[in-house]
Amino acid sequence: NAGVMQNPRHLVRRRGQEARLRCSPMKGHSHVYWYRQLPEEGLKFMVYLQKENIIDESGMPKERFSAEFPKEGPSILRIQQVVRGDSAAYFCASSPGQGSGELFFGEGSRLTVL
């Protein structure tokens, strides 16, 4: 049973370019969460999605960042016009949605902005 799959694992972009990070949840999970982590820091919530719906995006910057979880295909976190401060590890997690406190995380996508 495949876990949460994220790609790319590593991504290098120059300032001003776009970054697209993809996440396929575990089979049977319809809830996806994106977190951002800077070195030596905790996980910061960005956005919570269900199929075709954004449930909560309170942690996502208002500009340049967007997320989707279409009916078919993976969830996408899109960062437009990247800046050096966007360099971080972006983790995706999934859950079946019930309040078990258990999220299943992917291995993360590490974005480096030059």
Place this chain on the structure above:
Amino acid sequence: GQSLEQPSEVTAVEGAIVQINCTYQTSGFYGLSWYQQHDGGAPTFLSYNALDGLEETGRFSSFLSRSDSYGYLLLQELQMKDSASYFCATDNNAGNMLTFGGGTRLMVKP
């Protein structure tokens, strides 16, 4: 707003017992989770407490006091492989939308 406080670093020796505390302030509370993360790796779920008391899972136990907004993770018979960062996280909407603490870096020495 929500905030969680936990020590930034803890050091212990192999075979010892260590307790990592977590205090939280949150509007709405459903439960407290604990996660382990090895350097550069995916966070992995350890435990979840929705009710007061102690939950035991092998060498790891987790405790919650809702009235004190406090919990802890207890690691027994420490092994070198337990060296990692440990995060507490609160669930405030029963939808698993977790807020994480800053993490405690545990170093286990021989």
